[in-house]
Amino acid sequence: MAKVTIDGKSIEVPDGTTILNAARMIGGDIVPPAMCYYSKLKTSGGYCRTCLVKVAQGSAKDPRPMPKPVPSCRQTVMDGMVVENITSPEIVEARAGVVEFLLLNHPLDCPICDQAGECHLQDLGYEHGKMKTRYEFKRREFEKIDIGDKIKLHMTRCILCYRCVKVADQLCSCRNHGVMNRGDVAEISTYIENVVDKDMSGNMIDVCPVGALTDKTFRFKSRVWFTKPVDAHRTCDKCCGKVRLWYKGEEVLRVTARKDKYGEVEDWICNSCRFDHKKTSDWVIEGASHIDHHSVISANHYETGKALENLKSDIERHQKQLKENKFALGQGAMNPNNV
Numbered sequence: 284m285a286k287v288t289i290d291g292k293s294i295e296v297p298d299g300t301t302i303l304n305a306a307r308m309i310g311g312d313i314v315p316p317a318m319c320y321y322s323k324l325k326t327s328g329g330y331c332r333t334c335l336v337k338v339a340q341g342s343a344k345d346p347r348p349m350p351k352p353v354p355s356c357r358q359t360v361m362d363g364m365v366v367e368n369i370t371s372p373e374i375v376e377a378r379a380g381v382v383e384f385l386l387l388n389h390p391l392d393c394p395i396c397d398q399a400g401e402c403h404l405q406d407l408g409y410e411h412g413k414m415k416t417r418y419e420f421k422r423r424e425f426e427k428i429d430i431g432d433k434i435k436l437h438m439t440r441c442i443l444c445y446r447c448v449k450v451a452d453q454l455c456s457c458r459n460h461g462v463m464n465r466g467d468v469a470e471i472s473t474y475i476e477n478v479v480d481k482d483m484s485g486n487m488i489d490v491c492p493v494g495a496l497t498d499k500t501f502r503f504k505s506r507v508w509f510t511k512p513v514d515a516h517r518t519c520d521k522c523c524g525k526v527r528l529w530y531k532g533e534e535v536l537r538v539t540a541r542k543d544k545y546g547e548v549e550d551w552i553c554n555s556c557r558f559d560h561k562k563t564s565d566w567v568i569e570g571a572s573h574i575d576h577h578s579v580i581s582a583n584h585y586e587t588g589k590a591l592e593n594l595k596s597d598i599e600r601h602q603k604q605l606k607e608n609k610f611a612l613g614q615g616a617m618n619p620n621n622v
């Protein structure tokens with residue numbers, strides 16, 4: 284076991300745990316943001332640098348600080364390590380720099396982007412972004428590509444986090460897309476615009492931290508904060524069948540996997556559950572989803588609304604009970620035996 288202190292909070296974690304996962308075990312504001320690391324995808328992390336932290340003390344044995352910020356998703360803890368994240372002005376500034384780099388070529392698409400409201404880049408932009416870009420060159424431009432009949436790629440929004448590539452590698456039967464070229468001309472593409480239609484390929488949409496891979500059955504149908512997320516399940520022979528249905532009125536606009544508080548999928552779902560079952564009758568409804576994220580979806584107080592509804596029905600039930608009791612008391616008072 285190794286004891287690590289992050290922003291003044293200490294925890295003992297198994298050897299080999301990364302700083303990011305140790306921070307997640309502590310929880311709260313000290314958890315660094317992660318745009319490329321995904322705990323369910325092997326070898327993810329190390330691409331985006333949003334998770335940078337300062338190691339102020341390497342270990343109990345060798346207390347020297349590390350000379351420069353380290354990606355917390357890749358650096359493992361050592362016994363006696365002291366880490367600074369939000370308590371280090373240097374790191375906050377470095378993160379703002381990383382966000383500026385991520386936004387260098389990124390279009391100002393939020394008003395029309397399907398990811399808006401559940402986009403980690405949008406959240407980072409609000410937190411660290413600058414009012415104006417300092418970039419003087421032409422932004423990268425790409426045609427939108429259909430990769431299969433269900434997924435559309437907006438390469439201009441891609442931050443090259445490699446998550447979708449890992450999904451293709453680790454979940455799909457064969458991979459026919461990846462990152463082509465390198466540096467300024469790197470892009471996600473398929474081999475000669477091949478179709479991505481493997482059973483689990485829809486999970487690429489869920490892992491994409493931005494609006495680069497979009498669900499063609501949901502595109503432009505609604506802002507996400509106007510939809511109501513509901514947990515549901517069905518018996519499926521290809522996946523766990525546990526999903527989140529996103530309702531607008533009576534209509535299921537999209538089906539996604541359920542995500543945890545770090546925006547990571549809890550269980551992968553198959554394309555059949557995602558794209559072919561959009562009727563309420565296809566599902567067993569479990570109840571309102573808990574959206575544990577500081578994004579606009581939780582700002583619509585959906586759950587609070589549900590809680591209020593429950594409260595209202597509780598009050599009505601109690602009032603009814605009171606009325607019945609009063610009636611019984613009244614009847615009792617009229618009973619001559621009780622006088």
Ligand code: SF4
Binds near residue numbers: 393397495
């Ligand atoms: S990917 Fe995120 S930051 Fe980029 S346009 Fe879409 S919502 Fe905005």
Ligand code: SF4
Binds near residue numbers: 471
């Ligand atoms: S398309 Fe999305 S998931 Fe794939 S590399 Fe780009 S940002 Fe990451």
Ligand code: FES
Binds near residue numbers: 316354
């Ligand atoms: S989350 Fe660590 S480098 Fe991207």
